Amino acid sequence: MSLRYAMLGLIAELDGASGYDLLKVFEISLGTVWQATQSQLYGELARLTEAGLIEVSAEGARRRKEYAITEAGRAELRHWLIDVPPKPNPRDEPLLRIFFLNQIEPDEALDYLNRMADALTERTKELQNLENTVPWEEGGALADNGRLTMEYGKRFLAMRRDWYIWAREQFQARVEAAKAE
């Protein structure tokens, strides 16, 4: 159900946004945190309008429809932010794989852990580049909060890279202990 609130929140911040505008925002600034397809967006816009949480505030050229949040929508968004406890992800694919590491050869497993650590180092560089090129000045409050999530992203990458390095060491120690027998 969170897509609903993601859209509600964006419409609250970016007043007079169209479905197309939202799509761009999802692609660019929200892409790392929440993904949505064009199909989903237009469907949810219809449902939000139906539910009275947003309304068409203007119609522009090329069939463009601009949306604005209603009072009911604002209340709903506020309620979600304050009263509904956020639920963390119930699924983590990279971590799932760790459980099955002994299904491949020890060397392959060590290699896998190395590759994962390297990939995270690579992504850290990319994120750093992104941070350097984003025009932070514009955008106001949304950009300020974007900066918070940028820092989160950096810490998350670093934590995982460190963990892969640590896990590799653990795994290797295990392999060598087994060999010594």
Added chain:
Amino acid sequence: MSLRYAMLGLIAELDGASGYDLLKVFEISLGTVWQATQSQLYGELARLTEAGLIEVSAEGARRRKEYAITEAGRAELRHWLIDVPPKPNPRDEPLLRIFFLNQIEPDEALDYLNRMADALTERTKELQNLENTVPWEEGGALADNGRLTMEYGKRFLAMRRDWYIWAREQFQARVEAAKAE
């Protein structure tokens, strides 16, 4: 598609497991990393059998069916582990909320950030308790890998708690700067 491999991997490790057995494993040891419902499991068991990746190795009392991985299944699992790059989560609800923090009052936002940090401290304690009560000796390789994910869980919790504390400071500084104008 990862549920498929989660089940394939479990059947490879726990030879002769039934759907019911897998369900228990998902509830207990795999629950923090990958969730699946009973409905999903039985459906996927049928599909995996259909695809020749597993087979019914025995039938027991109470309609129990035990499954074993086939050679084709082993190859498929191995291929997934080695060749298919894992994809990290495209959605993070707690982080999404951060974008809309300025939709509520500054005091409420600060309060929210505090509550999130506290909740993570709480969950750290729970995880520590869990670690102390899990019988690590049994279970062999699966348990060894479980220990790796346990450490991941601890680091992840700590990272998020620290970040919430940091974010709270950032947010407060912003609020005070705005007040000073």
Added chain:
DNA sequence: ATTTCCATGTAATTCGTTACATGATTCT
């Protein structure tokens, strides 16, 4: 006897992805 646990399945609904389809405006 009856509760509890083992055990498997199906149905209905919602959410997400990919693909298809089309029209209007601006730019070169």
Added chain:
DNA sequence: AGAATCATGTAACGAATTACATGGAAAT
């Protein structure tokens, strides 16, 4: 004139959630 971009929608499919339904065996 033609390409690129803006803009909205629908259809088909697959994955996930919730609920329903039932039966056999063991324990109290």
